[in-house]
Amino acid sequence: MNDDAMNKNTKGDVDIAVRSRLAFSSNAMQALYRLLAATLLCAVLASLSDVFLTENNILNVLRQTALLFLMASGLTLVILTAGLDLSVGANIALSACLSASVMKATGSASLGVATGIGCGTFIGLANGVLVTALRIPSFIATYGVMWMLTGLTYFYMGGETIHGFPPAFRQLGSGYLLGIPMPVYVMVLFLAIGTFFAQRTIWGQQVYAIGANPVAARLSGVPVHSRLVLVYTVSGAMAGLASLIILARINSAEGDIGENLTLPAIAAVLVGGTSLFGGSGTVMGTLIGALILTLVLNGMNLLQINASWQPLVTGVIVLVAVWISTLTRQSGE
Numbered sequence: 001m002n003d004d005a006m007n008k009n010t011k012g013d014v015d016i017a018v019r020s021r022l023a024f025s026s027n028a029m030q031a032l033y034r035l036l037a038a039t040l041l042c043a044v045l046a047s048l049s050d051v052f053l054t055e056n057n058i059l060n061v062l063r064q065t066a067l068l069f070l071m072a073s074g075l076t077l078v079i080l081t082a083g084l085d086l087s088v089g090a091n092i093a094l095s096a097c098l099s100a101s102v103m104k105a106t107g108s109a110s111l112g113v114a115t116g117i118g119c120g121t122f123i124g125l126a127n128g129v130l131v132t133a134l135r136i137p138s139f140i141a142t143y144g145v146m147w148m149l150t151g152l153t154y155f156y157m158g159g160e161t162i163h164g165f166p167p168a169f170r171q172l173g174s175g176y177l178l179g180i181p182m183p184v185y186v187m188v189l190f191l192a193i194g195t196f197f198a199q200r201t202i203w204g205q206q207v208y209a210i211g212a213n214p215v216a217a218r219l220s221g222v223p224v225h226s227r228l229v230l231v232y233t234v235s236g237a238m239a240g241l242a243s244l245i246i247l248a249r250i251n252s253a254e255g256d257i258g259e260n261l262t263l264p265a266i267a268a269v270l271v272g273g274t275s276l277f278g279g280s281g282t283v284m285g286t287l288i289g290a291l292i293l294t295l296v297l298n299g300m301n302l303l304q305i306n307a308s309w310q311p312l313v314t315g316v317i318v319l320v321a322v323w324i325s326t327l328t329r330q331s332g333e
Contacts, residue, residue: 030273034288041295049302059181061291061298066187067245068290071261072268073194074124074238076286077231079269080198081211082278083138085235087127088265090149093258095119096243097153100162100253109169116247117240123149124236128229146262154255163252173248183245187287190238194283207231211278267314268293271321280325293317 045052071088078085099116103109123145130141175182198204206227209217218224247253272289274281296317297310 028282031282031285031288034271034273034285034292038288038292038295041292041299045295045299045302049299051302052299057298057302059179061294062184063181064298065287065291065294066181066183067242067249068264068268068294069187069287070183070190070238070242070245071265072272072286072290073190073283074231074235075265076194076269076272076274076281076283077198077207078138078235079266079274079276080207080278080281081228081231082214082276083131083228083231084142084266084276085124085127085232086139086142086262087123087146087149088235088239089258089260089262090146090153091120091123091236091239091258092243092246092261093255094123094149094153094156095240096247096257097157097162097253097255099244100165100247101156103165103169104162107166109166112165112169113244116244117237120240120243121233121237124233124239125229127236128232131232132225132228150258153258157253157255159255161252161254165248165251170248170251173245173250183249186241186245190241191283191287198283203227203230208279211275211280213279264293264314267318270318270325273321273325275325276322289321 042052051057071092075085075088095116098119099112102115103112106112127138127142127145130136130145131138134141136144172182172186177185198207206217206222209220209222210224210227214224243258246257250257268290269281269286270276270289271292272281272285272287274285293314296313300307300310300313
């Protein structure tokens with residue numbers, strides 16, 4: 001009987017590995033198509049605006065892409081499990097405000113960084129517990145947490161603004177190294193970590209398996225609940241990190257700092273090819289999605305198109321991306 005159980009678990013691990021490799025091949029092709037779309041978009045913008053290829057604009061695009069990617073990278077893992085985290089923006093707001101308070105009170109950038117990441121991580125962990133232990137659907141759980149965090153942030157700040165942080169901390173968001181903005185280096189680091197985790201570890205393969213079929217994953221021996229808690233915790237931690245980049249960039253914190261950040265992060269994940277149905281997508285794809293959205297908005301600004309059109313265009317891009325993802329999923333079945 002022990003041998004049978006061992007054989008079953010071994011077979012389950014093999015099945016998960018095979019499914020994950022097949023998914024990775026498909027995801028790699030989708031990422032390539034989106035990269036070609038981003039390249040074509042760059043060519044079009046370069047032909048329409050003389051400013052697009054200037055050094056300042058390119059660095060600005062890279063910085064904005066890095067920030068959007070950091071917000072969306074952890075969220076990618078959540079959506080890979082067919083879940084959703086709507087509390088990202090509110091998490092960023094509370095984490096940034098608490099971090100700012102600690103830095104102003106102590107003068108220590110290190111304590112401020114630890115506070116921001118710690119707050120974000122705790123919120124992510126709480127989301128994971130709500131989804132697994134209390135079995136609340138992720139949409140409802142994180143939607144409720146979003147409102148709770150928003151209320152806490154506004155109450156804590158009391159309408160005040162905290163500004164003026166240590167120069168060393170400000171380098172995180174507005175500094176340069178070898179002419180490249182610091183957030184870009186942070187982006188590359190976490191792109192490598194996220195890609196390695198998702199594609200080269202058994203935990204990452206289990207995340208894909210849960211998104212593809214949670215029942216089959218559980219029967220294969222995957223600890224579904226603990227992996228779900230993990231991905232929500234990672235999403236929260238990345239929101240905490242993003243809050244520090246924003247804080248260091250704008251050099252101030254107020255209660256509404258996280259407003260209008262959740263939907264762009266979700267959009268970057270979806271445009272990058274991660275399926276809302278779960279089990280399909282990559283962290284690299286999310287980077288490309290963030291780049292595409294940043295290029296579109298940057299191009300509209302350069303062409304002096306009314307900013308009121310930006311949400312509409314973003315919505316159209318998301319709908320087209322999800323539609324293509326749905327067609328791809330149906331053709332695969």
